[in-house]
Each structure stands twice: as structure tokens, then as C-alpha cells.
Amino acid sequence: MATFLQQPAQIYKAHLRGHFESDVHRCLATFNFKTYQDESRMPYQKLQVWNEEVLAPKITMRNTVEDNCGILLLPLIGAIDCRVGAETHFIMTGQAYFFTLPKKTDFEIQNPYENEQVNYLQIRLKCHKNFSEEQLLSFDLNTSGQLISIIDNPDFSFSIGMYRSRHEGIYKPEDTNHGIFAFALNGAFEFQNRLIENRDGLAIDNSESIEFESLTENALLLLLELKA
Structure with missing residues (x-):
């Protein structure tokens, strides 16, 4: 690769992620999240949350957003259900689901399988108050x-x-x-x-x-x- 002047940068090593785990849920947080707080893991610009999560069979996790934000869900292993208000969306590997929520709003992520764990990324970004979007995308x-x-x-x-x-x-x-x-x-x-x-x-x-x-x-x- 070519040699060039390096720009300001920060590496977030995987083994230093915040680790939350129970019998039914595991969360590895790249940035500060809940009780995981470290000066070197502050949010990056409008990127607030980058979590890798594992959910046990038939378990539902409720999440609350603290600010107006966009949420991006990316299944890595298996598929997940995402419930926003009265609507539920089924998201498979090879798909990404993006939606926006106002602050202090809840959404739920559920593992629909009877016997298998699921693994997914949950990403949150601050967004403009007047920005509203919902997309289920395949790749x-x-x-x-x-x-x-x-x-x-x-x-x-x-x-x-x-x-x-x-x-x-x-x-x-x-x-x-x-x-x-x-x-x-x-x-x-x-x-x-x-x-x-x-x-x-x-x-x-x-x-x-x-x-x-x-x-x-x-x-x-x-x-x-x-x-x-």
C-alpha cells in the first residue's frame, strides 16, 4: 500500500468492549453503554451505540432510546423480529433494518426461534428531529x-x-x-x-x-x- 500522512484516528479493540451477560442475553459494546463507561470509549460524532448482541431462543429485549436517533439492526446469525409500536418486522441475514425514533421511545428485539440463539448488531446514531425514515434493505x-x-x-x-x-x-x-x-x-x-x-x-x-x-x-x- 502507498505511504501517506496518517489522519487522526482511534482504534477500538474488540477485547476491550463492554461486556454485559445474563442467562439469556449477551452484549458487547464498542462504545460507552449503560454501566460500561470509559474515557477512551466515548461516542464517535453522531455514532452513539455499536453493540454486538446474542439472544437466547424466544427471548425479547426491550430497548429505550434516550435521544432522537436512527437504529440500524443487522442480523449476523439467524433472524430477528423487531417490534416498533404495533408493527413487527422480520429481519434475516442478508438484510438490514433501519428506522428512526423520537427520544424516550421503546422498541423490542425478539429471537423467534425455539432452540437457536441469534447474533446481531445494534447500531444507533443521533439524527435530525425532522428526519423520519424506515427501510428494510437486502444485500x-x-x-x-x-x-x-x-x-x-x-x-x-x-x-x-x-x-x-x-x-x-x-x-x-x-x-x-x-x-x-x-x-x-x-x-x-x-x-x-x-x-x-x-x-x-x-x-x-x-x-x-x-x-x-x-x-x-x-x-x-x-x-x-x-x-x-
Whole structure:
């Protein structure tokens, strides 16, 4: 990869995530969440929550948002039900569900299976008061070697890509003032001359162009661009 001046950045190592666990639910929090509070794990710009969660069969978790925010749910293993008000949405692997809620509003996530655990990401971002959106989106990772745009709205864009070992890529933010958060969902990457491994996150500021290289076979990258 090319040599260049490094932009301000912070790595969020997976083994340092906040860990909450009961008999029916496990939560690994990249940023400060509930009783997990650390100065090095403050929210990144409007990105407030990036949690990996595991839910036991037939269990429902109720969540309350503290601010006006957008919620993105991404099943990793199995499928989940999400109940917002009177509506329930079934979300499978290969899909992402995005919706917005006003502050102090509840939503529920349920494992619909009788005998199997589910694993999913719950992501929350602060959004404009007048911004309202709901989308159930599907994507196909059979096409490797490129970032697939899943969501692009006034507050953020969200992409996912699968890469073979030693594949090199370039991502160009819409604006250098936009924050970039990358997450190695599987495998390892050299991302802007920094190593991120399985479940590590990386926040980068002030970038005109970002270079990355996958270091393992079938490496999965999630990329979030936070717009001003």
C-alpha cells in the first residue's frame, strides 16, 4: 500500500468492549453503554451505540432510546423480529433494518426461534428531529471485492464488503469533514496503515481518500460515513 500522512484516528479493540451477560442475553459494546463507561470509549460524532448482541431462543429485549436517533439492526446469525409500536418486522441475514425514533421511545428485539440463539448488531446514531425514515434493505455478498452501499441518507451512509486475501481498495468520503467508522466483522484489514482485526473498530477524521487491504480470506468490512 502507498505511504501517506496518517489522519487522526482511534482504534477500538474488540477485547476491550463492554461486556454485559445474563442467562439469556449477551452484549458487547464498542462504545460507552449503560454501566460500561470509559474515557477512551466515548461516542464517535453522531455514532452513539455499536453493540454486538446474542439472544437466547424466544427471548425479547426491550430497548429505550434516550435521544432522537436512527437504529440500524443487522442480523449476523439467524433472524430477528423487531417490534416498533404495533408493527413487527422480520429481519434475516442478508438484510438490514433501519428506522428512526423520537427520544424516550421503546422498541423490542425478539429471537423467534425455539432452540437457536441469534447474533446481531445494534447500531444507533443521533439524527435530525425532522428526519423520519424506515427501510428494510437486502444485500448480496456473493459479489466479492467491492463495497456494497446499503443505506445512504442525510445523516450517514452504510456499506458492507467481502474481500479475498490481499485485495486492495479505496474509499473516498463525500466530504473531508465527514467521520469514517470501519469495523472488521470478519478477518483482518490494514486500513489507512492501521491494523484492525476481527470485531475491531476504527474511527478516522479528515480523510480525502482511504486505502485498505484485506489480510485474510473472506474478510468482511462494515463502513459508516457520518455526515455533518
